[in-house]
Amino acid sequence: DGGITQSPKYLFRKEGQNVTLSCEQNLNHDAMYWYRQDPGQGLRLIYYSQIVNDFQKGDIAEGYSVSREKKESFPLTVTSAQKNPTAFYLCASSMVGLNTGELFFGEGSRLTVL
Amino acid sequence: AQKITQTQPGMFVQEKEAVTLDCTYDTSDQSYGLFWYKQPSSGEMIFLIYQGSYDEQNATEGRYSLNFQKARKSANLVISASQLGDSAMYFCAMRELSYGNNRLAFGKGNQVVVIP
Numbered sequence: 001d002g003g004i005t006q007s008p009k010y011l012f013r014k015e016g017q018n019v020t021l022s023c024e025q026n027l028n029h030d031a032m033y034w035y036r037q038d039p040g041q042g043l044r045l046i047y048y049s050q051i052v053n054d055f056q057k058g059d060i061a062e063g064y065s066v067s068r069e070k071k072e073s074f075p076l077t078v079t080s081a082q083k084n085p086t087a088f089y090l091c092a093s094s095m096v097g098l099n100t101g102e103l104f105f106g107e108g109s110r111l112t113v114l
Numbered sequence: 115a116q117k118i119t120q121t122q123p124g125m126f127v128q129e130k131e132a133v134t135l136d137c138t139y140d141t142s143d144q145s146y147g148l149f150w151y152k153q154p155s156s157g158e159m160i161f162l163i164y165q166g167s168y169d170e171q172n173a174t175e176g177r178y179s180l181n182f183q184k185a186r187k188s189a190n191l192v193i194s195a196s197q198l199g200d201s202a203m204y205f206c207a208m209r210e211l212s213y214g215n216n217r218l219a220f221g222k223g224n225q226v227v228v229i230p
């Protein structure tokens with residue numbers, strides 16, 4: 001089935017460690033996104049990419065890094081510079097150039113910093 | 115500045131009744147799109163309905179309809195005949211098309227609990 005796969009689903013990390021969240025899609029979408037969700041809050045955009053080897057910062061990019069070496073993959077690294085990394089992370093993808101094109105989401109990764 | 119505002123507290127709805135979820139938005143663009151997503155306790159985001167700023171008719175998708183009032187910058191979601199499976203968080207989102215990309219700005223969500 002076509003869709004977006006995020007892994008791991010749950011992740012624990014010690015303070016000061018970097019961690020990478022995986023996001024893979026087989027929908028042949030050009031655009032991919034990373035959002036962060038905190039309890040009782042909406043989704044905030046971290047990074048997005050509309051084409052391979054290119055990406056842009058979203059609203060809360062500090063302390064995060066991404067790469068887009070393949071169309072199917074858009075991994076997110078949460079670095080030790082991120083002051084409050086405990087959150088629910090959602091990856092999404094969409095077609096580009098289609099105004100009505102909705103975002104398709106993965107099931108999310110829950111990161112807890114101990 | 116917040117672009118999407120959802121301010122209703124958590125709502126309890128009787129099964130089979132209709133519920134309206136409020137959403138107001140802020141944009142200076144003439145061309146934009148409005149979306150509603152459902153997030154059950156499992157965490158995934160499920161697309162429900164879309165309304166374009168130039169669409170003359172209110173969007174409908176099965177039991178979901180969008181009450182679009184452009185002058186008031188309002189895009190309320192109406193769920194008819196509520197079911198127990200409708201219990202979830204509901205998020206309103208907007209895409210400003212002048213950006214030339216598909217990024218969405220989300221509101222903080224409305225919690226809905228359907229009771230039998």
